[in-house]
Amino acid sequence: MTNNKKILLAYRPVGMPDQSHFNTIETNVPELIDGEVLIKSLYISVDPYMRGRMSDTKSYAKPYEVGKPFIGGIVGQVIESKNPKYKVNSFVEGRMEWAEYNVSNGSNIRKIDPEIAPITTALHVLGMPGLTAYFGLLYIGQPKEGETVVVSGASGAVGTIVGQIAKLKGCRVVGIAGAEEKCSFLTNELGFDAAINYKTTPDLYNELAKACPNGVDVYFDNVGGTVTDEVMKLINFQSRTVICGQISQYNLENPEMGPSILGQLLKTSSLVKGFIVSDYADHNKEGLTMLAKWVREGKIQYRENVIEGFENTVDAFLGLFRGENIGKQLVKISEPTIKD
Numbered sequence: 001m002t003n004n005k006k007i008l009l010a011y012r013p014v015g016m017p018d019q020s021h022f023n024t025i026e027t028n029v030p031e032l033i034d035g036e037v038l039i040k041s042l043y044i045s046v047d048p049y050m051r052g053r054m055s056d057t058k059s060y061a062k063p064y065e066v067g068k069p070f071i072g073g074i075v076g077q078v079i080e081s082k083n084p085k086y087k088v089n090s091f092v093e094g095r096m097e098w099a100e101y102n103v104s105n106g107s108n109i110r111k112i113d114p115e116i117a118p119i120t121t122a123l124h125v126l127g128m129p130g131l132t133a134y135f136g137l138l139y140i141g142q143p144k145e146g147e148t149v150v151v152s153g154a155s156g157a158v159g160t161i162v163g164q165i166a167k168l169k170g171c172r173v174v175g176i177a178g179a180e181e182k183c184s185f186l187t188n189e190l191g192f193d194a195a196i197n198y199k200t201t202p203d204l205y206n207e208l209a210k211a212c213p214n215g216v217d218v219y220f221d222n223v224g225g226t227v228t229d230e231v232m233k234l235i236n237f238q239s240r241t242v243i244c245g246q247i248s249q250y251n252l253e254n255p256e257m258g259p260s261i262l263g264q265l266l267k268t269s270s271l272v273k274g275f276i277v278s279d280y281a282d283h284n285k286e287g288l289t290m291l292a293k294w295v296r297e298g299k300i301q302y303r304e305n306v307i308e309g310f311e312n313t314v315d316a317f318l319g320l321f322r323g324e325n326i327g328k329q330l331v332k333i334s335e336p337t338i339k340d
């Protein structure tokens with residue numbers, strides 16, 4: 001019998017969650033039946049949308065149940081198999097329980113090939129966050145050469161990829177992020193044209209206006225709130241705003257009231273559209289092929305913020321709301337078994 005630690009939702013948070021909302025238990029891994037595989041977790045992805053699932057509100061994803069495990073993106077290795085599709089030692093990615101081990105019947109996992117890219121990339125640039133950037137920017141934002149693209153939450157898993165794809169499309173790219181180190185990473189390492197620290201600037205609107213002398217054609221919104229209010233003052237005729245995330249609002253007990261912008265949208269003939277990455281699931285193959293090509297060609301860089309140890313998973317998750325990550329936040333759970 002193998003011991004297995006799992007993280008459960010202890011009770012629902014109101015406002016910012018803390019460690020008390022999570023409960024770690026120890027169980028045993030059940031015996032496999034035909035068709036199943038046993039997967040050892042190697043990396044757990046912590047993602048902002050999981051905060052929404054901790055609350056009992058209607059959304060695109062079902063709320064987590066109190067007393068049941070968190071479910072999220074995991075890269076793991078098959079260590080026992082009764083499913084001919086998945087060989088022992090092979091690598092997989094899928095939505096699984098926040099646990100050291102998961103049993104799967106194959107329906108919630110996909111094979112990943114370590115020859116194509118490091119296995120962790122299946123949790124960011126070659127996985128859900130990368131596809132989010134690709135679909136949101138290209139399908140909704142539709143950036144054209146010479147246009148100005150602004151992205152908030154710019155130094156995170158989605159934002160870093162959005163900005164780099166926009167550069168590939170010949171745009172001027174301005175990022176908004178919450179630390180000097182993040183801003184210099186964007187301009188010095190990822191090729192953004194400008195980056196603004198929204199936490200320290202005394203006048204975000206003024207800084208944005210200077211960084212966007214021709215206004216804003218595409219706004220990729222990861223954060224919402226007052227940052228977005230300032231960007232919206234600069235939108236151009238026929239601009240496109242992509243509502244990807246609203247992280248500034250996820251832990252508020254009462255939603256903020258913003259300015260009335262519908263007149264502004266009318267006058268500029270602009271589009272504002274929310275989306276969920278799964279809306280475009282039929283195009284996943286196209287997105288992953290393009291992202292893999294750009295990574296292979298060195299046209300898209302990625303950065304990982306890795307915390308070690310299953311016991312640090314909750315802290316890594318809460319750190320997203322304190323802005324502790326540059327690039328994709330991951331938790332390393334164990335080393336892969338090397339094939340003989």
Ligand code: NAP
Pocket residue numbers: 047048049128129132153154155156157158159176177178179182222223243244245246247248249275276277278320321322323324325326327328329
């Ligand atoms: P991430 O950007 O890697 O991590 C979260 C970052 O958000 C933090 O590092 C922090 O950076 C910023 N942040 C935290 N609290 C904030 C606040 N109050 N105001 C402004 N910024 C704040 O996360 P990600 O995985 O790439 O996700 C980015 C956004 O996209 C999230 O809103 C997420 O929910 C959304 N998303 C949507 C979809 C979809 O299908 N629509 C899919 C994936 C992700 P700073 O230091 O810059 O504050």
